[in-house]
Amino acid sequence: MMTPGLRKLGLTAHIVLSVGWLGAVAAYLALAIAGLTGLDAQRVRAAYLSMELVGTFVLVPLSLATLLAGLVQSLRTSWGLFRHWWVLAKLVLTTGATLVLIRHMNVVSRMSSLAAKTSLSATDFRALRVQLVVHAAGGLLVLLSVTALSVYKPWGLTPYGRRRQHPRREESVADTFPRLGAAVRPVARLAGGTPRWVYVIGIHAVVLGLLFGVMHLTGGGPRIH
Numbered sequence: 001m002m003t004p005g006l007r008k009l010g011l012t013a014h015i016v017l018s019v020g021w022l023g024a025v026a027a028y029l030a031l032a033i034a035g036l037t038g039l040d041a042q043r044v045r046a047a048y049l050s051m052e053l054v055g056t057f058v059l060v061p062l063s064l065a066t067l068l069a070g071l072v073q074s075l076r077t078s079w080g081l082f083r084h085w086w087v088l089a090k091l092v093l094t095t096g097a098t099l100v101l102i103r104h105m106n107v108v109s110r111m112s113s114l115a116a117k118t119s120l121s122a123t124d125f126r127a128l129r130v131q132l133v134v135h136a137a138g139g140l141l142v143l144l145s146v147t148a149l150s151v152y153k154p155w156g157l158t159p160y161g162r163r164r165q166h167p168r169r170e171e172s173v174a175d176t177f178p179r180l181g182a183a184v185r186p187v188a189r190l191a192g193g194t195p196r197w198v199y200v201i202g203i204h205a206v207v208l209g210l211l212f213g214v215m216h217l218t219g220g221g222p223r224i225h
Helices: 004-037 041-075 085-117 126-152 159-176 178-190 196-218
Strands: none
Touching (some): 004 041
């Protein structure tokens, strides 16, 4: 577990990164709408060039940093990573949003290249431009859902979380009634579930997988077609 000071620092970092990601997606959506609806060719061109810069140097780093900060915050505090349904839902949504974003950067790079080389009319590559708006709006909706989960914390404990509570109750009984200690503590150890190191290794694998995905999908740079 973290000390109170480190816990507050980790929580602050997680909130700042999450809010930054949410704000960047909102700005990204505004650029996508400007690119789709804009009538001025230079404005449209600037919108798509800006989208690639924002996506590559703001959105992707913030998404990975937010995911990593959330994992550390969950693993090193009493919330855990698999004990509460809302934490698990946040993990799934954040991981999915990050992977989709990394994949989505290929489309952004393509559109940016087209905008840099040609003057786009209102009908040029319209399907691709609509796709950028839909992806940005979907990403914003996912992040708003993650924020709501953090506030409301719905659904209670997972089956794993309920199992993890039993050893603590048994340890408390054993401390209150010392004569029962010899009988209770072995049960607590058996009911403890999967060791923490298994989850730590699993989280490292997720992070390494995400980093590998970035390298593979972007080819070491933002322009993949």
